[in-house]
Amino acid sequence: MFKIDKESNRISRIETKRFSDLGFRERDHLQEWLANQPDALGEELLIIQKEFDGFDDTRERLDLLAMDKEGNLIIIENKLDDTGRDVMWQALKYASYCSNLTKSQIVDIYQSYLTRYCGGGDAKALLCEFLEAPDLSEVVLNSGMNQRLMLVAANFRKEVTSTALWLLNHDIQVQCFKVTPYATAEELFLNVEQIIPTPEAKELMIGMNAKEAEEKNTEAELKNRHRIRMAFWEQALEAMKSSQCELFNNINPSKDHWLSAGSGVRSCPFSLIFGTREARVEFSMSRSEVKENKFIFDRLLEQKTDIESLFGSELEWLRLDDKKASRIQFSKSFEGYDRENWPEMTAWMVEHMTALEGAFKLPLQVVNRELRQVTFTTESGV
Known part of the structure; x- marks a missing residue:
């Protein structure tokens, strides 16, 4: 990335940084940035929980749980300078756990988030407003197997990108976002770029699950x-x-x-x-x-x-x-x-x-x- 100097008609390089070198941490910083600015991931999203651990018989917790404008749940997993080898496995597990969440459970999860992090609010009313629906009874939430995965990291290992592409070919909705911090003498910048699938790719749809009835x-x-x-x-x-x-x-x-x-x-x-x-x-x-x-x-x-x-x-x-x-x-x-x-x-x-x-x-x-x-x-x- 370069900075343009209009007066001299020159460009100068903006230095690429590592999150760890800048003292940023995954949970305290990257997660909070996305929780408060979810449209940085390229679309209008509603964060309904963070550090979600409401899974039976496991103490695992996913980073951010979000919803898109179609009422689909999105599992957002954040890593700083490197994805590691297990991020895709983690995300898939969380998606499988979340696939069984019913509408009433989702409302309760979001209400808990509002109470804990947002000073309160009416979850049903805010969901209706976000989904542009007159009544929640007219909305299908967490449809079938339409859970989506979003992976966010500064660098993606080959085994992660290879698996993501394989999943896309099998109609599993996966997106990978590369986040890069930049610095000048006085300011810090963050670039968020979707690398999988390419922006030109059509959004993929997947099937139904046990909530079909x-x-x-x-x-x-x-x-x-x-x-x-x-x-x-x-x-x-x-x-x-x-x-x-x-x-x-x-x-x-x-x-x-x-x-x-x-x-x-x-x-x-x-x-x-x-x-x-x-x-x-x-x-x-x-x-x-x-x-x-x-x-x-x-x-x-x-x-x-x-x-x-x-x-x-x-x-x-x-x-x-x-x-x-x-x-x-x-x-x-x-x-x-x-x-x-x-x-x-x-x-x-x-x-x-x-x-x-x-x-x-x-x-x-x-x-x-x-x-x-x-x-x-x-x-x-x-």
């Missing part, structure tokens, strides 16, 4: 929910088309629990929400920049009294300071999957989405003009 039940339930939602939205959209609200005239039924339509402000849709326990109408601010969302929310909040007067009820104003998006909503409890309630639910949605659109029409026009006149910095946060 549980997964099939979940998949059947999910398909049933999709059919129910499609049927509900067909009725709801027909009712919408017969109303004064034209927002959803060109929207098709969906298997999702929500339908969205444009409000005239980019990435700020009106949405209908069909839940198992409630119906909801909402206006959400989900632009790419946090500051823009909070600006829109705050400008609308200044007109809260007038907006709620036009709407006819108090709204729930959710600025959500710890998230990128913000939301303003109104809901009512319903047993959503009871088809006898659907006529009342659709009538409620039509009435309140019509009112919501009317209440926000003029304020949104003003906010949209203001957005064109305001310059936002690129810093995250408000």
Whole structure:
């Protein structure tokens, strides 16, 4: 690795270091770096435990246990300057142990991690947020034999890389990441490079295991929910088309629990929400920049009294300071999957989405003009 000096138009070598020479240790340093920055491994991951030892009849513990966006478990094994000969055997053992973890066990493992290392939190809610699912019952976790292995080290022995390539050829998902520390006179740098498989290689999939029955039940339930939602939205959209609200005239039924339509402000849709326990109408601010969302929310909040007067009820104003998006909503409890309630639910949605659109029409026009006149910095946060 080289440093570029623009003034002299020259490059200078940045010195390669060994972790041990810098005083770094596997558990205290490399493991902590990855636990706090898991996307260094090339994708969005959720760390659900570290130093995990929840295996029957063994005192072994794996370095990091993570989850990918598909709900698959990932065993991450870290070594510093050299993998040693046994790292692949260790990782395979841990994968076999983890293959039998059920959804409830995974939730408990993550809850324990949150309590011990993160100051608490709701494991189910955070898993749903990470997996972008409305309810954990709709998600398959740790599917079949889809456990993945990630090996991290500064140097990989030939027996390790050879085994990794052999496993890939037999549909076992293995990735090897070479981590290299670099130093200048004043700064330290870390390069993380995936060496197996090559970045161009397609992601490999593997088969099912003994949890197939549980997964099939979940998949059947999910398909049933999709059919129910499609049927509900067909009725709801027909009712919408017969109303004064034209927002959803060109929207098709969906298997999702929500339908969205444009409000005239980019990435700020009106949405209908069909839940198992409630119906909801909402206006959400989900632009790419946090500051823009909070600006829109705050400008609308200044007109809260007038907006709620036009709407006819108090709204729930959710600025959500710890998230990128913000939301303003109104809901009512319903047993959503009871088809006898659907006529009342659709009538409620039509009435309140019509009112919501009317209440926000003029304020949104003003906010949209203001957005064109305001310059936002690129810093995250408000």
